[in-house]
Amino acid sequence: MKKTLIILSILATAFQALGQKIVVKGSDTVLPLTQKEAERYMKKMSGNSVTVVGGGSGVGIAALMDGTTDIAMSSRRLKMDERLKLQEAGKPFKEVVVANDALSVIVHPANKVTKLTREQIEGIFTGKIKNWKEVGGADLTIVAYSRETSSGTYEFFKEHVLNRKNYASTVLNMPATGAIIQSVSQTKGAIGYVGLAYVTKEVKDVAVSYDGGKNYVLATKENAINKTYPVVRPLYYYYQTSKEKQVKPFVDFILSSEGQQIVDEVGYIRLK
Numbered sequence: 001m002k003k004t005l006i007i008l009s010i011l012a013t014a015f016q017a018l019g020q021k022i023v024v025k026g027s028d029t030v031l032p033l034t035q036k037e038a039e040r041y042m043k044k045m046s047g048n049s050v051t052v053v054g055g056g057s058g059v060g061i062a063a064l065m066d067g068t069t070d071i072a073m074s075s076r077r078l079k080m081d082e083r084l085k086l087q088e089a090g091k092p093f094k095e096v097v098v099a100n101d102a103l104s105v106i107v108h109p110a111n112k113v114t115k116l117t118r119e120q121i122e123g124i125f126t127g128k129i130k131n132w133k134e135v136g137g138a139d140l141t142i143v144a145y146s147r148e149t150s151s152g153t154y155e156f157f158k159e160h161v162l163n164r165k166n167y168a169s170t171v172l173n174m175p176a177t178g179a180i181i182q183s184v185s186q187t188k189g190a191i192g193y194v195g196l197a198y199v200t201k202e203v204k205d206v207a208v209s210y211d212g213g214k215n216y217v218l219a220t221k222e223n224a225i226n227k228t229y230p231v232v233r234p235l236y237y238y239y240q241t242s243k244e245k246q247v248k249p250f251v252d253f254i255l256s257s258e259g260q261q262i263v264d265e266v267g268y269i270r271l272k
Helices: 002-018 031-044 057-066 080-088 118-126 152-160 177-186 221-225 241-255 257-266
Strands: 021-026 049-053 071-074 093-107 115-117 143-147 172-174 190-195 207-209 232-240
Touching (some): 021 057, 031 241, 031 257, 093 152, 093 257, 118 143, 143 177, 152 190, 172 177, 177 190, 241 257
Parallel strands (some): 021 049, 115 207
Antiparallel strands (some): 071 232, 093 190
């Protein structure tokens, strides 16, 4: 009888491990990384299912609060009010940094401007600088593209590049990072910002200065790692502690050497 119970217990554990289903929702920045991680994880852990959905950090965090996702992907930290809501609802959570990302400022390839100071970028996105000739470019109206307000990238850029100043009403909000790439690549006067892994040959990366124009640095993995590029941020997973047993094998996979190699492959910056 005892032997039978042990065998049944082992089988139950095996079936539970094989049949694990996880939903991951949120940040568009973290989306391509999580999709690739999930693909490899499911090959490795046959029978497990990981469903990955974008929509923005705010969407993922809202889903975490209402219990419609197991993991929220976010390109920003939880705000204090979000932390309090989870705490008041009796939903303790865990925060895990899964990778780092350099935020690239991009323009149309035909734009002769190759570098901007943080102050100039602030001026462009707050509406004070309206023409490229004001920053050494052609006599051309600036068309600024941003992520929408539910995006963690929108929040991070506002806090760390715009010094918490409001975006101009003329800035065009895009529903996804891919839409910014497409819009900037098709608009000669355009400027936008995206996670490093999204940068393509259809757009041009601009070197950024955080010391008033003394030093300009391009967004590259190398510059992010050696800390010479200033606009670098962590990428987060959040999950309720009640879901830990369910999600931890997937989270541990991402944090493993194999998972961090995928971080490299996708174009983000692996953890040390």
